[in-house]
Amino acid sequence: MGEITWRDVTVAWARPSDPHGFTETDAAAMGQGQIDRLRQLSGSRAQSFLAGRALIRALVRRIRGSDEVLLFSRCARCGAEHGRPRSAGVSLSVSHAEDLVVVAASAGSIELGVDVEEEAAAGRVEGLGPMFPDGRAPDLGAWTRIEAAVKADGRGFEIDPSEVILQPHADESEPCVWSAVVPGRLRPLEVTTLGGPPGYVVSVAVG
Structure with a gap:
């Protein structure tokens, strides 16, 4: 497990294959929707879900200073429990x-x-070139920045990633920050790539 802070955002990570002591009972305490979602999953996907909820619980407890953590993840479009927590x-x-x-x-x-990609996924991202106007896919870092911006926007799959434009940040004191211009938004999002765990690329966007 590790974490890094950018501005007022804490980004934490964990490996689902490592013991994390978070069980189905803990998920149920975060709300019925969480246990309903867990029971739809199995194997590594269930372990990843539990590891993610363990991180959420730890971060929310720290931020709010309260032991109780209720979580809601109902999808606004279909009503299933797979939406943004x-x-x-x-x-x-x-x-x-x-x-x-x-x-x-x-x-x-x-x-x-937030978006994370394994460095080994670089070849898969390169294969997305045809969807971009010039036929050239972004590198893995830029791809995670685009994905983080799309998530921060909230419209998700409604946005064509090839239409998201990354521009150097106007403040030259922040050379590792980009402005993400997303179609349909009046103001750009700010996005950066962080020094995450070895073998992975992690980017976070805020608006």
């Missing part, structure tokens, strides 16, 4: 990649998105 007074985003789960959390209500 939400908890009162905290903004959350979750991403999974192979044997890693990453959670971003911040106090208050902000637009927040």
Whole structure:
């Protein structure tokens, strides 16, 4: 397990294959929807779900200073329990990649998105070239920045990733921060790639 902070956002990660002491009973304590979702999963996907909820519980407890953590994840479109996790007074985003789960959390209500990709996935991302106007796919870092921005926007799959434009941040004191111009938004999001765990690329976006 590890974590890093960027601005007011804490990004934490864990490997689902490592013991984390978080069980079905713990998930149930976070709300019936969480146990309903867990029972739809099996094997490594169930372990990844539990590891992610363990991270969320730890971060929310720290931010709110309260042991009780209720979580809501009902999808606004279909009503199933696979939507973005939400908890009162905290903004959350979750991403999974192979044997890693990453959670971003911040106090208050902000637009927040996190994305993680295994470095071994670079070839798969390169194969997405045809969907981009010039036929050239972004590198893995840029792809995670685009995905984080799409998550922070909240519209998800409604946005064509090839239409998200990454521009250098206007503040030259932050050379590792980009402005993500997302179709349909009046203001860009800010996004950066963090020094996450070895073998993975992690980016976070805020609005």
